[in-house]
Amino acid sequence: MNDLYNDAYLNSTTEFINHIKEKSHNLLPLNGSPKNILEIGCGNGYDAIQLAEKNPLCQVTGIDIDEELISASIKNAADSKCSNVGFLLSDAEQMPFENNTFDIVRAERVFQHLKNVPAVMKEIYRVLKPGGTVSIIETDWPGMDIFIEDFSIAKKIIEILCQNVLSNGFASRKILLYFKESNIEKVDIDIFPLIMTKYPIATELIKFDHIIDIGIKNKTLTIEEKNIWLENIDFVSKNNCFNLTLNVVIYSGTKL
Numbered sequence: 001m002n003d004l005y006n007d008a009y010l011n012s013t014t015e016f017i018n019h020i021k022e023k024s025h026n027l028l029p030l031n032g033s034p035k036n037i038l039e040i041g042c043g044n045g046y047d048a049i050q051l052a053e054k055n056p057l058c059q060v061t062g063i064d065i066d067e068e069l070i071s072a073s074i075k076n077a078a079d080s081k082c083s084n085v086g087f088l089l090s091d092a093e094q095m096p097f098e099n100n101t102f103d104i105v106r107a108e109r110v111f112q113h114l115k116n117v118p119a120v121m122k123e124i125y126r127v128l129k130p131g132g133t134v135s136i137i138e139t140d141w142p143g144m145d146i147f148i149e150d151f152s153i154a155k156k157i158i159e160i161l162c163q164n165v166l167s168n169g170f171a172s173r174k175i176l177l178y179f180k181e182s183n184i185e186k187v188d189i190d191i192f193p194l195i196m197t198k199y200p201i202a203t204e205l206i207k208f209d210h211i212i213d214i215g216i217k218n219k220t221l222t223i224e225e226k227n228i229w230l231e232n233i234d235f236v237s238k239n240n241c242f243n244l245t246l247n248v249v250i251y252s253g254t255k256l
């Protein structure tokens with residue numbers, strides 16, 4: 001399992017963005033009818049289980065590349081006594097499903113970690129039924145804003161996160177292009193803002209120490225800049241005025 005993005009981490013993020021998860025579920029074209037739903041990069045299974053519980057006529061399948069998270073998903077589904085959800089260990093680049101299997105394919109905060117987006121988009125298009133919906137939920141990391149005195153260091157830290165920490169840190173800005181290249185049409189976009197006013201919560205979710213370590217290692221950040229960042233964070237925290245804003249974006253499209 002990835003030490004940074006483990007089961008406990010996913011539970012913390014779920015708590016913080018649960019209202020957005022809920023809205024993303026409600027945006028899916030479900031209308032009480034039986035649907036075959038695929039959740040790509042399902043993590044510990046939270047969304048797949050929620051969707052299955054709320055839509056008893058639907059069959060939900062979650063896949064993830066992480067073996068421990070798939071085990072956690074299977075355990076969580078058993079605890080929920082939900083029988084219309086199943087989980088499989090699989091890379092989204094090569095999925096073990098027939099063509100035209102799913103009415104809905106959903107992927108939340110997964111594209112930012114992908115190494116080969118064209119392969120995944122090709123698979124999404126293949127397994128989606130004609131007329132089916134794909135829903136991609138992404139954190140807009142390049143648009144994150146952090147209020148500290150030295151904004152140039154905040155900008156550098158955001159850039160390190162997008163360029164060096166995440167495999168595909170600009171994913172939120174590229175989904176429209178991915179859809180266009182994959183013949184996904186009739187695109188809808190919904191944006192949900194987030195604000196964090198406590199640094200300990202922000203760094204639990206965004207892992208600034210890790211970003212700074214990587215910046216220092218690859219020499220995109222100096223020790224001096226790190227110290228200014230820490231002083232700035234100390235100042236805004238002591239004055240109770242830390243604030244960080246970012247958006248979560250939901251792109252939905254149709255395979256015509």
Ligand SMILES: C[S@@+](CC[C@H](N)C(=O)[O-])C[C@H]1O[C@@H](n2cnc3c(N)ncnc32)[C@H](O)[C@@H]1O
Pocket residue numbers: 005010014040041042043044046047063064065066069090091092093107108109110113114
């Ligand atoms: C930030 S987590 C999000 C988990 C879940 N979607 C959620 O919103 O709680 C990203 C997930 O994508 C999975 N993942 C990354 N690359 C993948 C791939 N190529 N195929 C399948 N899953 C992948 C990771 O293992 C991880 O569980």
